[in-house]
Amino acid sequence: MIRPIVLIMTFLALPACAEPPLPFDVGGTFALTDQNGHPRTQMDPDGLPQLLFFGYANCPGICTAALPLMGDIANKLAQTDIAIRPIMITVDPKRDTVENMAKPLAEHHSEFIGLTGDQTALSTAYRAFSIDHTLAYEDPEYGPVYTHGSMIYLMDAKGEVLTLIPPVMDAETATNIALRYLAPKT
Amino acid sequence: MNKVLAVILGLLATPALAAEGERIIVTGEIIDTWCYYSGVMGGPDSVVGSAHHTCALWCSASGIPIGLLAEDGTVYTILKLGPQDNATGGDTALTLASHTITADGMSYSRDGINYIVVEKVVEDMGIVNLTHEDYDVIPPFAIPEPKE
Numbered sequence: 001m002i003r004p005i006v007l008i009m010t011f012l013a014l015p016a017c018a019e020p021p022l023p024f025d026v027g028g029t030f031a032l033t034d035q036n037g038h039p040r041t042q043m044d045p046d047g048l049p050q051l052l053f054f055g056y057a058n059c060p061g062i063c064t065a066a067l068p069l070m071g072d073i074a075n076k077l078a079q080t081d082i083a084i085r086p087i088m089i090t091v092d093p094k095r096d097t098v099e100n101m102a103k104p105l106a107e108h109h110s111e112f113i114g115l116t117g118d119q120t121a122l123s124t125a126y127r128a129f130s131i132d133h134t135l136a137y138e139d140p141e142y143g144p145v146y147t148h149g150s151m152i153y154l155m156d157a158k159g160e161v162l163t164l165i166p167p168v169m170d171a172e173t174a175t176n177i178a179l180r181y182l183a184p185k186t
Numbered sequence: 187m188n189k190v191l192a193v194i195l196g197l198l199a200t201p202a203l204a205a206e207g208e209r210i211i212v213t214g215e216i217i218d219t220w221c222y223y224s225g226v227m228g229g230p231d232s233v234v235g236s237a238h239h240t241c242a243l244w245c246s247a248s249g250i251p252i253g254l255l256a257e258d259g260t261v262y263t264i265l266k267l268g269p270q271d272n273a274t275g276g277d278t279a280l281t282l283a284s285h286t287i288t289a290d291g292m293s294y295s296r297d298g299i300n301y302i303v304v305e306k307v308v309e310d311m312g313i314v315n316l317t318h319e320d321y322d323v324i325p326p327f328a329i330p331e332p333k334e
Contacts, residue, residue, distance in 0.1 A: 023207055023294050024265065024303075055249055064249045065220060118273050130266070132276050149267075150251040150274035163297055166251045166263050168219045177297045 004081050008147050011049065027153065027161035032089065032115040035101040042128075042159025046066060046086055049182055050155055051086045054131045054149030055169075057101040057114045060092075060142035066152055071109035072171035073178055080128030087113045089125050089134055091148040154178055191224030211308065214256035214289075215315055216282045218242035219236055219263060222253065228287040234325045239284040246279050255288060262293060262302035277296035286311040 010186050027042070034040045035057075044050050051073060053066045070086040077084050086109050090096035092115045101114030116122070126133045129149065136145045152165040154177075162181040221233040221241060232238065234255065246252055252274050255261040267278050288311075291304040323329060 024301075059248075066249065080215070134276055135278075136276065145247060147247075147274070147276045149251050150249050164299075164301075166219065166299065167249075168223045168251060180297065181328075 007100055007133060022161055023083050024164075026164075027155065027159065028124075029159070030089075030121065030125035030128060032117040032121055032125065033098060035105065035114040037098050040113065042155070044159075046085075046155045047157045048083050048085045049154065049162075049178075050159070050167075051084055052088050052089065052129075052153040052155055052177075053087070054091055054126070054129065054153075056092060056143050056148070057088060057090060057096045057104045059104075060095065062102060064148075065069070066149075067105070067108045067112075069165075069167050069169075069171060070152060071112065073165075074109050074111065076171055076175040077178060077182070080179070080183075082179075082184070085111060085113060087115060089115045090123070091126075091131070092144070093117070093119070093122060095143075102124045111112055149153060154181060189297050194311070207294045207303075210302070211288065211290045212256050212260075212262070212293075212302070213309075214254045214260075214262075214285045215286075216218045216242075216279075216284060217253045217255045217261070217262075218245040218250060218283070219253040219261065220245050220250040224257070227325045232317060232321045235249045235284060235300065235317030236313050236319075237321040237324045238310075238319035238328075239313065240323065241285040241325060243280055244328065246274050246283055249274055252279050252283070254287075254304075260300060262300045264304060265301050266291075266303045268304055269277065279295070282307070282310065284313045301317070 029042055030039050051070045053070060055064045055066060067088060074084050076087050088105065096114060096116055098116060104110035105114045129147050132147055134147050136147045139145050152167055154162045154165055156162055165177055214236055217234050218238060218241060221238060222230055227233050234301040252264050254264055269278060287307050289304040290306045290308050291302045294301045316322045
């Protein structure tokens with residue numbers, strides 16, 4: 001009986017490559033600028049997997065649960081020696097600029113990357129991920145609030161989307177989903 | 187030992203991934219998945235329907251995924267809602283928050299999560315789950331106090 005269990009546990013430990021392709025058509029190329037003024041595309045220059053979300057670094061009143069969750073996932077993955085890059089693409093380049101994104105993002109994780117760009121470059125990214133970027137409402141205190149993404153995208157180093165992580169689960173569950181795709185082969 | 191094996195096989199049977207979608211027509215309520223799953227605002231019966239309508243609007247506007255709570259209790263995370271791509275925060279999602287609808291779309295299961303791409307809202311029954319009669323407003327602070 002032990003042997004079948006070992007075989008089954010081995011199967012459970014199978015790595016990312018056992019996962020079929022994402023059934024949704026999402027993701028693509030983009031070319032933006034990070035909070036240090038450096039260009040960045042969908043490819044991670046250090047070959048790291050990536051967590052991507054479309055939102056605000058400087059949130060207008062209501063802040064998303066996604067950014068802190070992304071920081072928590074990165075910290076939990078680090079405990080298993082897996083480094084991952086959390087990235088946010090702004091939906092409001094007037095609010096999130098190269099100059100002011102670093103500080104709020106660093107509160108979620110020291111390696112957080114914030115990306116912005118001109119309207120053309122941002123629109124390319126929005127289209128690639130089907131982000132319906134429209135004005136949601138005008139907050140009298142905080143100004144315009146735009147619709148933004150609702151999913152965290154787990155991507156490989158090349159920018160291919162591996163799966164989605166809805167930002168409504170606890171960090172452990174979300175990390176376990178990421179590990180299905182990132183855990184080393186055994 | 188058999189029990190252990192059964193548990194393991196149960197894990198294997200969990201729909202970790204299913205690459206192929208399934209066309210479904212499903213009736214259910216558009217819900218705020220953050221409050222529904224987290225429990226921070228109350229039990230699942232109190233964070234649906236009219237009692238939670240205002241909070242559901244705030245959550246949708248802040249990028250929380252919306253879900254479709256089907257009559258059989260299944261929650262589908264909505265990836266697309268008719269004409270609206272990212273299915274949260276925009277006009278369609280805000281208009282249909284807390285509404286009971288019949289949706290025609292493609293269902294996918296991945297990582298144990300059910301997703302739906304709603305191609306068409308076949309019927310919009312409006313807000314029919316009148317939970318405010320039992321719970322009033324959940325949470326009470328969802329409706330901001332007007333400034334002096």
